[in-house]
Amino acid sequence: xxxxxxxxxxxxxxxxxxxxxxxxxxxxxxxxxxxxxxxxxxxxxxxxxxxxxxxxxxxxxxxxxxxxxxxxxxxxxxxxxxxxxxxxxxxxxxxxxxxxxxxxxxxxxxxxxxxxxxxxxxxxxxxxxxxxxxxxxxxxxxxxxxxxxxxxxxxxxxxxxxxxxxxxxxxxxxxxxxxxxxxxxxx
Amino acid sequence: xxxxxxxxxxxxxxxxxxxxxxxxxxxxxxxxxxxxxxxxxxxxxxxxxxxxxxxxxxxxxxxxxxxxxxxxxxxxxxxxxxxxxxxxxxxxxxxxxxxxxxxxxxxxxxxxxxxxxxxxxxxxxxxxxxxxxxxxxxxxxxxxxxxxxxxxxxxxxxxxxxxxxxxxxxxxxxxxxxxxxxxxxxxxxxxxxxxxxxxxxxxxxxxxxxxxxxxxxxxxxxxxxxxxxxxxxxxxxxxxxxxxxxxxxxxxxxxxxxxxxxxxxxxxxxxxxxxxxxxxxxxxxxxxxxxxxxxxxxxxxxxxxxxxxxxxxxxxxxxxxxxxxxxxxxxxxxxxxxxxxxxxxxxxxxxxxxxxxxxxxxxxxxxxxxxxxxxxxxxxxxxxxxxxxxxxxxxxxxxxxxxxxxxxxxxxxxxxxxxxxxxxxxxxxxxxxxxxxxxxxxxxxxxxxxxxxxxxxxxxxxxxxxxxxxxxxxxxxxxxxxxxxxxxxxxxxxxxxxxxxxxxxxxxxxxxxxxxxxxxxxxxxxxxxxxxxxxxxxxxxxxxxxxxxxxxxxxxxxxxxxxxxxxxxxxxxxxxxxxxxxxxxxxxxxxxxxxxxxxxxxxxxxxxxxxxxxxxxxxxxxxxxxxxxxxxxxxxxxxxxxxxxxxxxxxxxxxxxxxxxxxxxxxxxxxxxxxxxxxxxxxx
Numbered sequence: 001x002x003x004x005x006x007x008x009x010x011x012x013x014x015x016x017x018x019x020x021x022x023x024x025x026x027x028x029x030x031x032x033x034x035x036x037x038x039x040x041x042x043x044x045x046x047x048x049x050x051x052x053x054x055x056x057x058x059x060x061x062x063x064x065x066x067x068x069x070x071x072x073x074x075x076x077x078x079x080x081x082x083x084x085x086x087x088x089x090x091x092x093x094x095x096x097x098x099x100x101x102x103x104x105x106x107x108x109x110x111x112x113x114x115x116x117x118x119x120x121x122x123x124x125x126x127x128x129x130x131x132x133x134x135x136x137x138x139x140x141x142x143x144x145x146x147x148x149x150x151x152x153x154x155x156x157x158x159x160x161x162x163x164x165x166x167x168x169x170x171x172x173x174x175x176x177x178x179x180x181x182x183x184x185x186x187x
Numbered sequence: 188x189x190x191x192x193x194x195x196x197x198x199x200x201x202x203x204x205x206x207x208x209x210x211x212x213x214x215x216x217x218x219x220x221x222x223x224x225x226x227x228x229x230x231x232x233x234x235x236x237x238x239x240x241x242x243x244x245x246x247x248x249x250x251x252x253x254x255x256x257x258x259x260x261x262x263x264x265x266x267x268x269x270x271x272x273x274x275x276x277x278x279x280x281x282x283x284x285x286x287x288x289x290x291x292x293x294x295x296x297x298x299x300x301x302x303x304x305x306x307x308x309x310x311x312x313x314x315x316x317x318x319x320x321x322x323x324x325x326x327x328x329x330x331x332x333x334x335x336x337x338x339x340x341x342x343x344x345x346x347x348x349x350x351x352x353x354x355x356x357x358x359x360x361x362x363x364x365x366x367x368x369x370x371x372x373x374x375x376x377x378x379x380x381x382x383x384x385x386x387x388x389x390x391x392x393x394x395x396x397x398x399x400x401x402x403x404x405x406x407x408x409x410x411x412x413x414x415x416x417x418x419x420x421x422x423x424x425x426x427x428x429x430x431x432x433x434x435x436x437x438x439x440x441x442x443x444x445x446x447x448x449x450x451x452x453x454x455x456x457x458x459x460x461x462x463x464x465x466x467x468x469x470x471x472x473x474x475x476x477x478x479x480x481x482x483x484x485x486x487x488x489x490x491x492x493x494x495x496x497x498x499x500x501x502x503x504x505x506x507x508x509x510x511x512x513x514x515x516x517x518x519x520x521x522x523x524x525x526x527x528x529x530x531x532x533x534x535x536x537x538x539x540x541x542x543x544x545x546x547x548x549x550x551x552x553x554x555x556x557x558x559x560x561x562x563x564x565x566x567x568x569x570x571x572x573x574x575x576x577x578x579x580x581x582x583x584x585x586x587x588x589x590x591x592x593x594x595x596x597x598x599x600x601x602x603x604x605x606x607x608x609x610x611x612x613x614x615x616x617x618x619x620x621x622x623x624x625x626x627x628x629x630x631x632x633x634x635x636x637x638x639x640x641x642x643x644x645x646x647x648x649x650x651x652x653x654x655x656x657x658x659x660x661x662x663x664x665x666x667x668x669x670x671x672x673x674x675x676x677x678x679x680x681x682x683x684x685x686x687x688x689x690x691x692x693x694x695x696x697x698x699x700x701x702x703x704x705x706x707x708x709x710x711x712x713x714x715x716x717x718x719x720x721x722x723x724x725x726x727x728x729x730x731x732x733x734x735x736x737x738x739x740x741x742x743x744x745x746x747x748x749x750x751x752x753x754x755x756x757x758x759x760x761x762x763x764x765x766x767x768x769x770x771x772x773x774x775x776x777x778x779x780x781x782x783x784x785x786x787x788x789x790x791x792x793x794x795x796x797x798x799x800x801x802x803x804x805x806x807x808x809x810x811x812x813x814x815x816x817x818x819x820x821x822x823x824x825x826x827x828x829x830x831x832x833x834x835x836x837x838x839x840x841x842x843x844x845x846x847x848x849x850x851x852x853x854x855x856x857x858x859x860x861x862x863x864x865x866x867x868x869x870x871x
């Protein structure tokens with residue numbers, strides 16, 4: 001197109017330009033379609049239920065580092081919560097009671113979602129929570145676990161593999177049963 | 188009512204399929220009976236789609252929760268207003284709404300075009316019906332909004348059209364509600380305008396494809412298609428801006444555009460449609476770029492389908508993407524099929540699409556249009572590339588890498604500046620060729636304006652080169668627009684002796700396309716001024732304020748004066764009162780709020796924020812309420828001062844007004860009278 005042209009260009013060359021353009025459009029179109037085709041065949045991973053649990057690295061509000069990998073050898077209960085979340089209040093005493101009951105054999109971890117430090121601390125103090133908890137900076141862990149709202153609780157076995165999750169506030173009986181299942185497969 | 192809706196959809200599908208075949212055969216055989224039958228079936232399809240959509244609206248308004256789609260997108264306490272808009276609050280309903288708008292457009296299109304498109308007629312109907320067939324199929328098979336809820340023998344519930352074995356109908360006491368983020372009045376209008384734009388881009392495609400099928404490919408189509416591109420383009424412009432407004436007041440992060448895949452999906456076809464509305468002018472004037480124009484008309488539509496596919500199939504994670512669903516493969520099949528058919532038709536008709544003339548000079552109106560076309564297409568392409576980059580990177584390296592705002596700003600920013608530059612120079616160039624001498628003469632006033640703006644900015648406002656350059660370019664464009672209005676009025680005044688205002692009005696009335704276009708450019712200038720002001724000169728403060736104490740930002744004082752609670756039908760709200768002063772002047776009390784919607788399926792989705800906003804021509808004061816503690820004795824806030832933000836919305840209105848001015852059918856007699864008067868006037 002950018003070469004100097006004059007009206008005497010023979011018609012064959014002009015239709016040649018048309019064909020070039022059509023080929024270029026076809027080329028770009030086919031690449032796009034190929035990308036989309038691949039995308040449909042490989043949909044993004046949804047909320048993981050089994051397999052290796054996504055890594056958790058965070059710092060508690062007091063600045064102590066927490067790493068999921070460091071708890072290998074013990075089952076871990078990971079709870080996503082927030083101080084603004086009303087239904088989290090339902091399950092918070094249940095989680096704390098279970099932690100006090102099982103703390104020799106099971107690890108508990110609280111991950112604050114979109115929360116502010118002052119509010120989050122006040123909330124945990126209100127429920128007198130003694131297991132470690134901290135903020136999920138940039139919602140990275142939340143995204144890795146494909147959480148869709150709080151509260152959600154994930155169960156991870158002693159080898160760092162996922163054993164399902166619970167959506168919404170968990171009851172004492174359900175939590176107890178999940179922990180028993182985890183302990184049953186712990187060597 | 189659900190049965191009525193469902194049956195209407197099935198009938199619409201069958202009739203659409205029938206009309207499609209009949210129109211094709213009728214077109215081939217030039218059989219008028221078949222062609223008329225095809226047209227009538229399109230009218231019938233439109234009627235049936237209206238019935239189905241109305242049925243769904245009825246189900247929403249009457250709270251019929253036995254319908255799964257109604258139960259999961261509405262609730263008893265939802266205000267009537269939102270029950271109406273809940274129709275497009277989810278996948279199935281919004282696809283039905285799509286067909287609804289397509290049907291309305293099709294009927295208007297046929298009523299206007301039937302007489303003047305003798306050769307294209309059957310193919311226009313066939314193409315419109317082909318799109319109907321696809322969308323109706325998706326609605327019927329993959330995302331049916333009329334599915335009922337059933338309780339199976341084992342006690343689980345399931346959504347299905349027909350009674351599964353041993354199941355009984357399940358009617359929940361209440362629905363689970365509409366997503367809180369959608370309960371905002373902008374979210375009622377934004378999707379409607381966006382869809383009017385999106386779906387409307389089908390019409391230029393229908394023009395192009397029916398032209399290829401019928402072989403009726405003379406330059407007249409470039410003139411005929413104009414209004415059918417401009418109207419959807421205008422709706423798309425409005426829809427995008429309303430979406431930005433929604434993000435601005437509802438999401439509470441101080442900005443208006445996040446380069447999210449869903450936003451990009453609406454911007455990309457807008458870019459190609461903008462390119463198209465410029466490039467058809469070259470064909471109209473010079474008979475050039477025929478292959479390109481036909482292709483662009485199709486590409487606009489194709490990108491709409493691709494955008495829908497990206498956001499609906501769940502192949503890309505996005506804050507507002509719909510859940511992964513089986514509409515993905517159907518859309519992909521349609522993308523492939525429509526592309527293959529189009530490319531085949533285009534290849535067949537290449538001999539009819541030969542250019543009648545060629546570029547005479549690099550310095551001419553048509554080459555400026557060509558450059559701006561290239562820039563728009565490159566912008567569309569790099570934006571698309573960035574949007575689908577997570578898939579590309581995962582396919583190539585097995586890790587999903589999402590590119591974010593910095594990529595888009597870096598890549599699209601310079602392109603948009605280039606477009607501004609051409610917007611300043613292009614209108615001053617003549618068709619065919621411009622002498623550099625003439626250009627220098629006509630460019631002098633706009634250039635002086637640009638320099639003036641830049642010098643003033645440098646001396647009094649900032650030494651940052653980016654806003655100086657961007658605002659300098661807007662000065663250039665503004666200068667060009669004013670200069671063009673002035674020159675037009677002056678020429679007419681010379682010829683007719685009319686007074687200035689009358690000469691200006693008459694010259695505008697006689698050349699609506701040109702002067703309407705300049706108004707649109709003026710709107711773009713305003714939006715650019717706002718974008719640069721509100722992003723580069725934004726002030727921001729994140730802080731907690733104890734009761735009755737103050738913070739300061741950008742010359743304003745903010746005093747937290749108390750917390751109120753309010754109970755509404757479907758949510759509770761906490762409202763902070765923030766007293767705003769500028770110096771000693773009281774501006775008023777802003778009331779940013781947090782809304783707490785009762786949990787959906789036992790969970791809380793997080794509070795939504797509604798910002799407190801004070802706006803004037805100079806700047807926006809924008810306060811987000813993030814939370815409180817100690818019974819409201821301490822409030823957490825994020826405060827923004829966004830300079831010049833209001834110009835964004837004013838610029839949008841100017842763009843819409845300019846488009847309406849450009850396409851408004853001013854009665855022929857009025858213009859003729861002016862022309863006669865002008866001709867009769869002795870030249871002084």
